[in-house]
Amino acid sequence: MKCTIKKVAVIGSGIMGSGIACHFANIGVEVLLLDIAPKELTEKEQKKGLTLQDKVVKNRLVNEHLANSLKSKPSPIYHQKFASRITTGNIDDDLSKIADADWVIEVVVERLDIKQKVFEQVEKYRKPGTLITSNTSGIPIHFMSEGRSEDFQKHFCGTHFFNPPRYLKLFEIIPGPNTSKEVLDFLNGYGEKFLGKTSVVAKDTPAFIGNRVGIYGIMSMFHQVKEMGLTIEEVDKLTGPVIGRPKSATFRTVDVVGLDTLVHVANGIYDNCPDDEVHELFKVPDFINSMMENKWLGSKTGQGFYKKEGKVITSLDLDTLEYRPQQKASFATLELTKTIDKPIDRFKVLVKGKDKAGEFYRKNFTGMFAYVANRIPEITDDLYKIDDAMKAGFGWENGPFEIWDAIGVEKGIELMKAEGLEPAAWVNDMLKSGNKSFYTVKEGNTYYYDIESKSQKKVPGQDSFIILNNIRESKKVWSNSDAIIQDLGDGILNLEFQSKMNTIGGGVLQGINKALDLAENEYDGLVIGNQAANFSVGANIGMIFMMAVEQEYDELNMAIKMFQDTMMRVRYSAAPVVVAPHGMTLGGGCEMSMHADKVVAAAETYIGLVEFGVGVIPGGGGSKEMAVRASDLFHKNDVELNVLQEYFLTVAMAKVSTSAYEAFDTGILQKGKDVIVVNKDRQLAEAKKYAKILAEAGYTQPVKRKDIKVLGKQALGMFLVGTDSMEAGNYISEHDKKIANKLAYVMAGGDLSESTLVTEQYLLDLEREAFLSLCGERKTLERIQHMLTKGKPLRN
Structure with a gap:
């Protein structure tokens, strides 16, 4: 099926509809966003003499919804200018415009009768062959297209985005009874390649895959918390980062999502899945009903399981339903995992715990194992789709079957039986067939146990990915405790950091230099x-x-010089270097990106030079590089100071982009050179591709720069006047001013009497001297210590 998506129509502009519209705008698609026209005038509209027929009134709801969405944090859009790709309208006047759309997405209220009315109207205007999908989270897909034409039904299915659409990767595709295979294949590929999603084709069963399993997990927790006498803080401690789940864990996540949303889905499963073996578990407990009656729904009502009172966050006591000060949660079992870096390696230890935590994990994991095994083939035929759905939709680092593998399939069954549970018959059949795990890795590819054939099959869609977990050891060329070099094939190496939070210290710098040696001489x-x-x-x-x-200033000077020299080796290597940043890319990680031949950034990259927060200036070439980039933009004398000032403020204000697209505005990424990929899973394969292109194009080692124009006293004077006035106005502290003045000295090229052409090394020496002098300041040491102990910057 050949289909190009140039324009999408989204019907329904609520939180989900506006979020979906924004994400299509993110990837460059033109969007028509429609909603109903208001039935009544506001007081303001009446005073203006407007009527219900005026366009501004008819479009009020859709415009308000989109404006609220664009103002929300975190933002649904990569860059505010992308909002211009969205055109708004109302269903009365503008529904006919869907004739120009390649894909129509319905996101109206979750009522079958309303959805059917919308589709009846849509069919009047959509052109044959147009994709038409519903973003329902629970209404059976087969009911929605009843009575529609053959072409409509052929091109119709469910496409369930998870909220917020920009950030959650799960994209469930639910076929109707007559959906063509070509449509499913197209949406599956489009979701992964263009929308940056993990596409999962699900069966048309209540709550599909993600919510069916996810809501089971939360509802079982609601029952366990009472049975085991646990507090909500204890549950959130046990179900957060320690097991590879988001920091919001269980109860804080429910507060963010909204208790009413959770109850709605749970009730849907309870009403529509009478044969579910744990049917009663989906019955809402009394304490949840009380919270619903009290309108304690979470963030949207100001209180839920947690409540903010002034600056203090209190917690709900589930026995008394009264708020109380938060209680610190600690368990001996969790202490045993502190030296284990990866969550996947912790599960074996957690289930052996002798305390309440160990008991909780045994009950929790075995219940989940039994549940997901029994959902096959009800909700899907393939076990990997359940794992994909939980990782992409709920932010789990590992899916249920991956966790079971980590504990051991046979050990998992032993623990299940101790809890009075039995595994699904197919799990026993798997073991009898000689397959001892749900997943295996062969030749860099992941295989999963296929129930029908009783054999391991390759997980589809891996050809466009490089999965480091699968090649880390088999393709290892060199390693130390902080870094590992892998052979990606085709003459391209990959350097992977393995230090805590991928911080850059001596071990990582050694890894970079070793990788450059190998790339220059053998690859x-x-x-x-x-x-x-x-x-x-x-x-x-x-x-x-x-x-x-x-x-130890001599040692510190040597360490900073080694960092600088390594960044310059990245810049002036005899082999092309491509850096692939994603997520937090701060300080030294940002500096490394700025010195690469090319950056292949994930769209969700939060990149910036943040050294001001710990009382220093960028010391690994970042301050130098901002001066270089400003110099490259100098065209006329009358704007040079303004250009330099922009780059200075990027560093001085510790600006961090909220997406890779914003990093072009700050000058961290460069237009025409650096590229962005929406799907992070594709990032390394794309980076390898660009490294190969550069190599095959006849890469030439760059010549060191000696032509960097610095403005000297002219710029330095402007900066010093600016920092004086900022301090006088109490916008910055005395120490902030000292740091800013050091940065100004470096970026101005010192106090030269006139504009001068200098070398990069000249600027690096100024940068290192400034960095070292700031490290001798008591207030800088206080800032660094505060960051190390509290994890956030100190303003002193």
Whole structure:
């Protein structure tokens, strides 16, 4: 099926509709966003003498919804200018415009009768062959297209985005009874390649895959918390990052999503799945009903399981239903996992716990194992789709079957039986057939156990991905404790950081230099990329702090020079270097990206030079590089100061982009050179492709720059006047001013009497000298210590 999506019509502009519209705008698609016209005038409209027939009135709802969405945090859109790709309208006047759309998405209220009326109207105007989908989260798809034409039914299915559409990767595709295979295949590929999603084709069963399993997990937790006498803080401690789940864990997540949303889906499963073996578990407990009656729905009503009172966050006591101060949760079992970096390696330890935490995990995991195994083939025929749905829709690092594999399939069954549970028959059949795990890895590819054939089958769609977990050891070329180099094939190496939070210290710098040696002498190119949650949070400030406190300035000078020299090796390597940032790419991680031949950034990249927050200036070439980039934009003398000032403010205000697209505005990424990929899973494969293109095009080692124009006293004077006035107005502290003045000195090229052409090394020396002098300041050490202990910046 050949189909190009140039224009999408979204009908329904609520939170989900506006979010979906924004995400299509994110990827460059033209969007028509429609909603109903209001039935009554507002007081303001009446005073203006407007009528219900005026266009501004008819479009009021859709415009208000979109405006609210664009103002929300986190933002649904990569860059505010992308909102211009969205045109608004109302169903009365503008529904005929869907004739120009390639895809119509219905996102109206969750009522079958209303949806059917919308589709009846849509069919009058849509052109044959246009995709038509519903974003329902629970209404059976087969009911919606009843009475519609053959062409409509052939091109109709459910496409369930998870909220917020920009950030949650799950994209469930639910076929109707007559949906063509070509349509399903197209949507599956489009979701993955263009929307950046994990596409999962689900069966038309209540709540589909993600919510069926996810709501089971939350509802079982609601019952367990009472049975085991746990507090909500204890449950959130046990179900958060320690097991590879979001920081919001269970109860804080429900507060964010809204208790009413959760109850709506749970009631839907309870009403429509009478044969579910744990049917009664979906019955809402009394304490939840009380919260619903009290309108304690979470963030939207100001209180739920947690409540903010002034600056203090209180927690709900589930026995008394009264709010109380938060209680710190701690368990001996969790202490045993502190030295285990990866959640997947912790599960074996957690289920052996002798305390309440161990008991909780045994009950929780075995219940989940039994439940997901029994959902096959009801909700899907393939076990990997359940894992994909939970990882992409609920932010789990590992899906249920991956966790079961980590514990051991046979050990999992032993634990299940101890809890009075039995595995599904197919699991026993799997073990009898000689397959001892749900997943295996062969030749860099992941295989899953296929129930029908009783054999391991390759998980589809991997050909466009490079999965480091699958090749880390088999393709290893070199490693130390902080970095590992893999052979990606075709003459391209990859360097992966493995330090805590991918901080850049001596081990990582050694890895970069080793990778560059290999790339220059034995390979064709180098990618620097990883698949952790974040690319890198920057330099190892703990090491800098210890050297500074001990006043080991010679050693600190050498460490900073090694960092600078390594960044310059990245810039002037004899082999092309492509850096692939994603997630948090801060400080040193940002500096590394700025020195690459090309950056292949994930759309969700939060990149910036944040060193001001710990009382220093960028010292790994970042301050130098901002001066270089400003110099490259100098065209006329009358604007040079303004250009330099923009780059200065990017560093001085520690600006961090909220997407890779915003990083073009700050000058961190460069138009015409750097590229963005929406699907992070494709990022390393794309980075490898660009490294190969650069190598095959006849890559030439760059010549070191000696032509950087610095403005000297002219710029320095402007900056110093600016910092004086900022301090006088109490916008910055005395120490902020000191840091800013050091940065000004570097970016102005010192106090030269006139504009001068200098080398990069000249600027690097100024940068290092400024960095070292700031490390001798007590207030800088206080800032670094505060960041190390509290995890947030100190303004002193």
